[in-house]
Structures are given as structure tokens and as C-alpha cells.
Amino acid sequence: MIEVQGLTKRYGEKTAVDGLTFGIEPGMVTGFLGPNGAGKTTTMRCILGLDYPDAGTITVDGRDYHDLGYPMREVGALLDAKAVHGGRSAYNHLLCLAQTNNLPKRRVGEVLELVGLSEVAKKRSKGFSLGMSQRLGIAATLLGDPKVLMFDEPVNGLDPEGILWIRNLMKTLAAEGRTVFVSSHLMSEMESTADHLIVIGRGKLIADCSMSEFIARSSGTAVRVRTPMAEDLIKGVTAEGATTATDDDGVIEVRGMTAEAVGDIAFEQAIRLHELTTVHASLEEAFMELTASSVEYHAAVPGPATSSESGA
Amino acid sequence: MATTTTLLPSLPPPTGRAGLRGAITSEFTKIRSVRSTYWSLAALLVVSIGIGAAITGGSAANFSHNPGNKAGFDATMISLVAFFEIGQLIIAVIAALAITSEYSTGMIRTSLTAQPRRGRVYAAKAIVITTLTLIVSLVTSFIAFFVGQALLSSSGVSASLFHSVTIPQNANVTCPQQGAGGGGPPPGCKVAFSGTDVISPTTVLFAIIGCALFVTLVAIIAFGIGAMVRHTAGAIAIAIAALFIIPVVEQALPNEWRWDIMRFLPDAANQVVSVTIGNNAPAHLWSAWPQLGVTALWAAALLAAGAYLFRKRDA
Numbered sequence: 001m002i003e004v005q006g007l008t009k010r011y012g013e014k015t016a017v018d019g020l021t022f023g024i025e026p027g028m029v030t031g032f033l034g035p036n037g038a039g040k041t042t043t044m045r046c047i048l049g050l051d052y053p054d055a056g057t058i059t060v061d062g063r064d065y066h067d068l069g070y071p072m073r074e075v076g077a078l079l080d081a082k083a084v085h086g087g088r089s090a091y092n093h094l095l096c097l098a099q100t101n102n103l104p105k106r107r108v109g110e111v112l113e114l115v116g117l118s119e120v121a122k123k124r125s126k127g128f129s130l131g132m133s134q135r136l137g138i139a140a141t142l143l144g145d146p147k148v149l150m151f152d153e154p155v156n157g158l159d160p161e162g163i164l165w166i167r168n169l170m171k172t173l174a175a176e177g178r179t180v181f182v183s184s185h186l187m188s189e190m191e192s193t194a195d196h197l198i199v200i201g202r203g204k205l206i207a208d209c210s211m212s213e214f215i216a217r218s219s220g221t222a223v224r225v226r227t228p229m230a231e232d233l234i235k236g237v238t239a240e241g242a243t244t245a246t247d248d249d250g251v252i253e254v255r256g257m258t259a260e261a262v263g264d265i266a267f268e269q270a271i272r273l274h275e276l277t278t279v280h281a282s283l284e285e286a287f288m289e290l291t292a293s294s295v296e297y298h299a300a301v302p303g304p305a306t307s308s309e310s311g312a
Numbered sequence: 313m314a315t316t317t318t319l320l321p322s323l324p325p326p327t328g329r330a331g332l333r334g335a336i337t338s339e340f341t342k343i344r345s346v347r348s349t350y351w352s353l354a355a356l357l358v359v360s361i362g363i364g365a366a367i368t369g370g371s372a373a374n375f376s377h378n379p380g381n382k383a384g385f386d387a388t389m390i391s392l393v394a395f396f397e398i399g400q401l402i403i404a405v406i407a408a409l410a411i412t413s414e415y416s417t418g419m420i421r422t423s424l425t426a427q428p429r430r431g432r433v434y435a436a437k438a439i440v441i442t443t444l445t446l447i448v449s450l451v452t453s454f455i456a457f458f459v460g461q462a463l464l465s466s467s468g469v470s471a472s473l474f475h476s477v478t479i480p481q482n483a484n485v486t487c488p489q490q491g492a493g494g495g496g497p498p499p500g501c502k503v504a505f506s507g508t509d510v511i512s513p514t515t516v517l518f519a520i521i522g523c524a525l526f527v528t529l530v531a532i533i534a535f536g537i538g539a540m541v542r543h544t545a546g547a548i549a550i551a552i553a554a555l556f557i558i559p560v561v562e563q564a565l566p567n568e569w570r571w572d573i574m575r576f577l578p579d580a581a582n583q584v585v586s587v588t589i590g591n592n593a594p595a596h597l598w599s600a601w602p603q604l605g606v607t608a609l610w611a612a613a614l615l616a617a618g619a620y621l622f623r624k625r626d627a
Contacts, residue, residue, distance in 0.1 A: 049428040050421055051626040066428045069329040077425050083418030085346060092345035099338040100427040101330045103323070114320055140422065145323040 001026050001148055001179040002047060007056035009042050009203075016042040018203035020056070024181050026147070029174045031194030031211070032183035039203040040183040041079065044152050048077055060148065072101040076141025077150040081133040086126025090117055090136050093125060098143050111139040131162040138169065148179040155189055167193050223254040223262045226275035233273075236265045253279070330427055335436030338427075339410075343440060348409060353448060356402040360395035360452045361459055367394060368460035375467050379503045380483035387471040388511075388519045389586040391460020395452055396523045396582045403445050403527050404534035404551045410441045411535060411618075412544040420627050430623045438535060438615060445531035449524035457520050471516050471588065481507030481591070515588045522585035522600055529604070530555065532611035533578060539618025555579045571596035575603070578610040 002024040009017040017039040024030045034040050045051040047058050049065040060068060060075055068074045084093050094108040112118045115135040120128070125136060134154065141149055151170070155163045170193055174180045184190050190197065190211070197214045199207040207214055227233050230252060234244050242257035254262050259278045266273050343349050368391050375382055414420035427433050457471075464470035469479045487501040533554070538547040559579055562570055574580055574596060581603035587593045597603055 045421075045626075048425050050424055068428070070326045071330065071428055072426050073323070073326050075425075079421060079425075080418055083421045085342070085413060085417045085419045087346040087348065088342070089345065092341060096338045096341040096345070097422065097426045099341055100334045100423075102326075102328075102334050107323070110320055142320060145320065 001061060002181065003057075003059045004043065004047070005057045007043065007046055007058060008054045009039075009046055009051060010054050016203055017046070017053075017200075020200065020203065020205055022198050022205060022208050024148075024179055024198075025196065026179040027174060027177050028195040029170050029180040029182060029193050030196045030198060031190035032181060032198050032200070033187065033190055034183075034185065034200040034206075036185050038185075038200045040185075040200065041152055042203075043200070044077070044079055044150055044181075044183065047150070048075070048079070050079075070101045070144065072097070072103065072144030072146060074144075074146055075148045075150065076144060076146040077152075078134075078137040078141050078154065079150075079152045081130065081137040084125050084133070084136065087124055089122050090125055090128075090139075091121040093136065094140055094143060097140055101144055103143055107143055111142045114142065115139040130157045131159060134158060134162065134166070138166070146178070148181065149173055151180075151182045153183055153185070155184070155186075163189075221255075222279045223257060223259045224275060224277040224279045225252045225254055225262060225266075225273060226250065227252070227266070227271055227273050229271045232269060233262075233266060233271050236269050236271065237262060240265065251275075330429070330432075332432050332436060335427055335432045336439055339433075339436045339440040343410060343444065346413075348413075349406065352402055352406045352409075356399050356406075356448065356452060357455070359402060360399035360456050363394035363398060364391055364456040365459050365463060367391075368463045372464050372467050380485045382467065382469045383480045383483035383505060384509070384589060384592060385467075385469045385479060386587060386589050386592055387461060387464050387467075387469055387477075388457065388516050388588045389592070391457050391464075391471075392453060392519065392523045392586045395449075395456045396526055396586060399449075399452060400527045400530045400555065400582070401552065403449065403531045404555070405548055407441050407445060407531035407534040408538035408547040408551065409544060410437055411538040412542060412547050415542040416544055424627045431619070434539070434619050434622045438532070441535055442528060442532060446524065446528045449527040449531075450521065453520045453524040453527075457516075471511060473513050473516055473520075475513065477511045478508050479511065479589075480505035481509050509589050509591070511588045518600065519586050519588050522604065523582070525604060526581050526585050526607060529581075529607045529611045530578075533607075533614050536611065536614030536616075536618040539622050540614070576606060578607050581607045 004020055004022050007017050007020040008015070020039070020043060032040050032043070042051065046053050047060065047065065058065070065071065065075070088096075090112065091108060094111065095105065098105065098108055109118070109121075112121050115138055117132065117135055117139060120132065125133065128136065138151075138154075141151075149170075151166075154166050154170075158166065170180050170182060174195070182190075182193065194211050197207060197209060197211055198205070199214070225233060230246065230250060233252060234246070237254050237257055238244060240257065240261070242262075243255045245253045245255075247253070259276055263273070263276055265271075266276075368387075371381075371385070371390055414423060423433060424430060457473075461470045461472065469477070471477055482505065484504045484506065485501055486504070530551075534547065534551045537550050537554075538544075541547050541550065555578065559574070559577055562573055562577065564570075565573065575598055580597055581600070584593050584597050584603050585600045587600075593599070598606075
């Protein structure tokens with residue numbers, strides 16, 4: 001659906017995106033991960049034709065974004081919820097967008113209803129909370145019934161209810177067969193939504209793999225265990241090849257083993273457990289680890305990851 | 313997991329392409345759906361008609377003290393001066409805002425995502441703002457004219473759109489004693505008028521429409537500058553510099569240069585378009601049409617430069 005080939009974008013001296021190549025498949029949520037400043041927003045801006053790449057090509061459904069017949073019918077994108085004229089009502093904001101793509105007027109009412117903004121449709125958007133602005137932005141993406149949806153950091157600053165709403169919406173949209181491409185700098189956020197991951201750092205591709213594969217490969221994943229029989233447990237898991245570390249409070253961190261495996265060992269050896277939790281490293285930690293050992297990691301990940309390394 | 317969404321009805325498959333027509337409809341929705349448009353238009357009417365009325369009313373009152381001022385009095389120009397000197401600034405603000413507000417709010421990214429063919433977006437904006445300012449300018453110009461002439465009606469030198477008006481060319485004031493001081497001619501002064509100017513309705517009509525055209529061109533200039541600098545305050549500052557400050561600075565140049573340069577400034581036209589009495593037009597400028605042509609060339613150049621940058625730069 002979206003094909004990015006060798007994308008490079010510089011702003012003055014700074015290279016924001018450097019030879020990035022990846023593809024996004026329909027029918028699933030693809031997470032776009034990277035620390036702040038990794039080039040996620042730049043990549044999305046280039047896909048949407050807002051910024052012109054210095055090198056590389058990007059196609060949406062096989063065509064340049066500028067050549068799409070009705071762009072809103074193909075792609076609905078929300079890069080910045082505050083990118084609206086605050087003096088305009090929610091209704092008129094959506095109406096002026098719908099008109100550019102010859103979309104019927106009734107559609108505006110429908111999407112406002114869907115995102116729950118019908119009550120404030122006539123209100124100027126400058127008085128909207130971030131959550132309401134986010135909903136207005138999402139309403140705009142859905143106007144054209146698009147095949148592809150792109151969201152840049154959609155849950156930033158939202159309350160838990162708003163986060164849950166967006167997560168469910170993205171899953172629903174993907175289940176309808178649409179392509180959902182969503183960026184975040186939070187690993188935890190992606191875990192509960194994304195099926196596939198594209199991870200970038202400093203403008204380069206680090207990983208392009210399924211979510212489960214990424215988590216498994218991240219050695220930052222650990223199992224947190226509390227037990228009154230610490231010695232037995234450490235002995236048991238290290239015998240199976242895991243490494244452990246114990247902090248001052250007696251909490252054991254087991255690495256190189258899943259929580260299931262730790263639990264099984266404890267059960268077999270009759271070790272009483274008070275806590276057994278999988279702890280994922282934050283993306284930042286995982287990311288730093290990945291870049292530190294990029295050669296090793298890239299060797300293990302097939303496809304674009306390795307090609308980008310050699311092409312960069 | 314329960315979903316919080318209901319599925320949207322899907323749309324019929326699209327035919328054709330998003331084009332200029334949709335873009336124009338959209339730009340019209342944009343401009344009519346923000347309050348600043350209405351505030352600015354109200355300000356334009358108040359300034360052009362209100363200040364115009366004050367100026368013409370003041371002139372009418374002045375005639376009773378200084379009847380000699382009736383000679384060569386250009387009633388049309390006086391009634392329009394507030395519109396084309398001050399009103400043009402307000403129009404410039406409206407036009408600049410039409411594009412700079414998209415950048416200050418970030419709306420431009422949303423707009424260009426919906427319609428990435430930027431030439432169409434730019435053309436639609438330019439068409440909508442030009443049409444709007446042309447209509448509003450014509451209305452304002454005519455109202456300012458009629459209000460002004462109503463206030464001057466008792467003076468005998470008011471202009472008309474319906475019949476020719478003859479006004480004195482020169483006035484010779486003779487007083488029996490000198491030095492009575494300010495406050496008008498002392499009693500016993502005699503005013504002798506000589507020569508006449510005949511002002512035809514066509515001349516007056518052209519002045520009214522010419523002023524509206526001039527102000528519309530100013531709007532295009534401000535729009536083009538707005539597209540280039542993408543910043544409201546910056547665009548307005550540059551427009552003011554081009555229309556007000558450069559002409560003043562230019563006055564400081566040696567005579568042999570400044571007359572030649574003045575013709576080529578964008579604002580020079582406003583010194584001739586509103587003038588209905590041939591003798592009153594500045595001699596160093598061309599006549600109204602060529603001077604409007606100069607302004608139009610500036611407008612075209614800035615509009616084109618804005619278009620080039622609008623398409624070429626990252627949004």
C-alpha cells in the first residue's frame with residue numbers, strides 16, 4: 001500500500017531521514033517506532049507530499065501522493081491535532097476539507113457523530129481540549145473513507161479513556177481491512193495495538209518485523225520475580241541458561257527466559273512465588289541496546305533491515 | 313474487546329479527480345467561516361465610509377469660511393481618499409491573512425494533505441480572495457462616493473454619476489484690508505472665480521471603479537507577499553513598507569530621479585485613479601490606466617513569486 005524506497009530528507013545540515021526503505025501492508029496496524037527526533041514525523045510528511053524528499057521515492061497504492069485522484073479517499077492522515085484554524089467551527093473545518101475532495105456534505109455530520117463531537121460541531125475549535133482536538137483530527141481522516149490511515153503520536157497527552165478509544169478505533173479500522181500506520185515513541189503503547197513494527201533511529205531503519213519478533217529479540221525484556229526462596233529460584237533458572245540480577249529489595253530480574261518458563265521451573269521445583277511479571281524495556285532502552293549491537297541484531301533480522309545497513 | 317466505534321457508511325467509488333472547483337468551494341468556506349473576515353470587512357466599511365464622511369463633511373464646512381477652496385475641488389477624490397489610503401491597508405490585512413493564517417495555525421498541513429496539488433490550492437485561494445475584495449471594494453467605493461457627495465450637496469461642487477458638473481478652475485480672493493488673521497476671510501472679501509472644469513459622469517464612474525480596482529490589486533500584492541513570507545505580521549509590515557514607506561523615502565531622492573522612479577511604484581496609481589480634474593493629477597505620473605497597469609504588474613509578479621515558493625517549499 002505504502003512503499004518507501006531509499007527515502008532521504010535533509011533540513012540544512014541535519015539529515016532527518018537517511019536512506020529509509022520499508023513497506024506497509026493493509027489489514028493490520030503497523031507501528032512506527034523510534035525515539036523523539038528519529039525521523040518519524042519527517043517520514044510521514046514526505047509520504048503525504050508536505051515535504052519533498054532529497055532522494056528516494058514514495059508511492060501510495062502505486063502512485064505519488066500528489067497524483068492521487070481524491071487523496072482523502074486514499075489516505076486519511078493526522079499529523080498534528082492542533083493543525084486547524086482555531087477560529088473555525090468543527091463543522092466548517094471538516095466541511096472545507098470535504099469540499100476539496102467533492103465529498104458529500106452529510107459525511108461531515110456522520111464523522112462528527114462517530115467521534116462524538118456532534119454536540120460541539122458549531123463551536124470554534126480553539127476552545128477544544130487536546131482530546132477533543134484529537135477526535136476532530138480523526139474525524140477529518142475518516143471523511144474520505146480512506147484505505148490508508150496514518151496517525152502521528154495519536155495518544156500523546158490523552159487521558160486513559162482517550163487512549164483506549166484511539167486504540168480500539170485503530171484496531172477496528174485495521175479489522176475492516178484498512179492500512180493503519182501509527183507512530184509512537186512509546187514501546188508500551190505499540191505493544192497493545194500494533195501487529196507489525198517499523199523501528200527507526202537517527203533516520204535509519206533498525207527493524208522491520210512483527211511485534212512478537214521484536215519483543216523476543218529485545219534483550220531488554222526481563223521477568224520480575226519475588227520469592228522467599230530466592231536462592232532456589234536463581235539456581236533453577238540459571239541452570240536453564242538465564243541470567244539473573246537481584247536488587248536491594250530482593251526482587252530478582254531474570255533475563256533470557258519468558259515468564260512462562262520461569263513459572264514452570266518454579267512449579268516443578270516447588271518454589272513459592274509472590275510475584276511473576278514480564279517487564280519490557282522501554283523503547284528508549286531497547287533502542288539504545290539495538291543501536292549498540294546493531295550488527296548482531298541486523299544479522300538476525302531478515303529483509304530491509306540488512307539492506308538499509310549496507311545502503312546507508 | 314468491545315469496540316467504541318460504529319462503522320461509518322462507506323462511500324461510493326470515486327470518479328474523476330479533486331480539482332480547482334472543489335478547492336474554490338473549500339476556500340470560500342474557509343474565508344466565510346472565520347470571524348476575522350467579518351471584523352475586517354466591518355472595519356473597512358467604518359473606516360472608508362466613516363472617515364470619508366468626516367473628510368467630506370469637513371470640506372463642506374470649510375467652504376463657508378474659504379469659498380475660494382471650491383476652485384479645482386475634486387469632490388470624487390475627497391470622498392474616496394479614506395477608502396484608497398486607509399481602507400487599502402485593511403484589505404491588505406484580509407488578503408494576507410487568507411494565506412498566512414494557514415501557516416500560523418498549522419492548517420496548511422491539513423489543507424495540503426487533503427489537496428496535495430498545490431497549484432490548485434493556491435489558485436483557488438487567489439481567486440476567492442480577489443473576487444471577495446473586488447466585490448467588497450466596489451461596494452465600499454460606491455457607498456463612500458454617495459455618502460461623500462450627499463454631505464457636499466449644498467456646496468455646488470459635488471460630483472455626480474448622472475450628469476456633468478461644472479466647477480471653477482481658479483479663485484481670486486480680494487480683500488479690502490489685510491492681516492485680519494486666521495478663521496477665514498475677513499468680511500468684505502470678494503471671491504472671483506475664473507475658468508471652468510467640466511467633470512463628466514464617465515470620469516467619475518471610472519474614478520470610483522478605478523479605486524476599487526486599485527485596492528483589489530493591493531489585496532493581490534498582500535496575498536503574494538503573504539505566500540512568500542508565510543507570516544502575518546511580516547507580510548503586513550512588508551506590504552505597509554511597499555505602499556507607504558518606500559514612497560515617502562523616495563521623496564528624499566533628487567528630483568531628476570524620483571519623478572522617474574515614482575511611476576514604477578505599486579502605490580503610484582492611487583494618486584491618479586481617483587482624480588477627476590485633469591489639472592490636479594501629478595504631472596510626473598502617467599494617467600490612470602497605465603499607472604493601474606504598473607500596480608497590476610507588481611501584483612502579477614508577487615502573485616507568481618508567491619505561487620513559485622508555495623509549490624516549491626516544504627509546507
